[in-house]
Amino acid sequence: MRLTTYTDYALRTLMYLAVNRERLVTIQDIATLHTISKNHLTKVVHHLGQIGLVTTVRGRNGGLKLGAEPQDINIGALVRQTETDFHMAECFDREGNRCVFASNCVLEDTLGAATAAYLQVLDGVTLDKLVPATGRPSTVSDFQPMVFTSRPPAPR
């Protein structure tokens, strides 16, 4: 059971923006830092912009910044937006479900309850809880691009 890479990148993008609030960030910054595809990340950032979590400042010195306060960005709500679905078994897929048990089975309810419990934990977490507290520069510095000095991007 995994979350999608899409959600992983969305979380990392927001976390990076949350600890770099004093400056604008580019997609290239984040892509380079994580050695991930800029194209993939562009789609994620576009989506985050659509749902108001990222704001783009245009122009030569433009870039990205958080579209909301970290304490107002709920992780459960985010994951619901970025995951394609929570189809735990074929019975969750209304159109593609061919399971002959479907009409007389509590599996969907059971797995649905487990999924609800998963999301309930994330509903109790906001972005500020995922990153170092502001006002602690020595901790925040671990999130800066300086980490490249000790961990270069993996070769492609």
Place this chain on the structure above:
Amino acid sequence: MRLTTYTDYALRTLMYLAVNRERLVTIQDIATLHTISKNHLTKVVHHLGQIGLVTTVRGRNGGLKLGAEPQDINIGALVRQTETDFHMAECFDREGNRCVFASNCVLEDTLGAATAAYLQVLDGVTLDKLVPATGRPSTVSDFQPMVFTSRPPAPR
């Protein structure tokens, strides 16, 4: 976020065996009933045999039966066995993790807590709770191959 098809098939296999305890079942029975790959199902059944949840009776009239009482088959324990992993983000992958946040981040703890909550729900469920109660043949009949009369296998 999804469980694997492997887990889905494991659950359906055990549920089918649980409501057909008066007879031996073949892998072909289950594959035909669900119109799924017999090869894929064979791997699942082999795995279920290895962990003691399915017993194979050899011989001309042989087949499969449950290896334990339905009330003793815990769904949380099963899903832990059949899922490849619960890597919710790159930081869960000890060997492949390149996330530069890893050393100073509570994302893994947060997603780990959510996953634990998911599994905790399933830990409270046993196989007997997923299938119609025994002694109610009219309900059990919904699980019999007779459903083919109303829902033929999809064309391949």
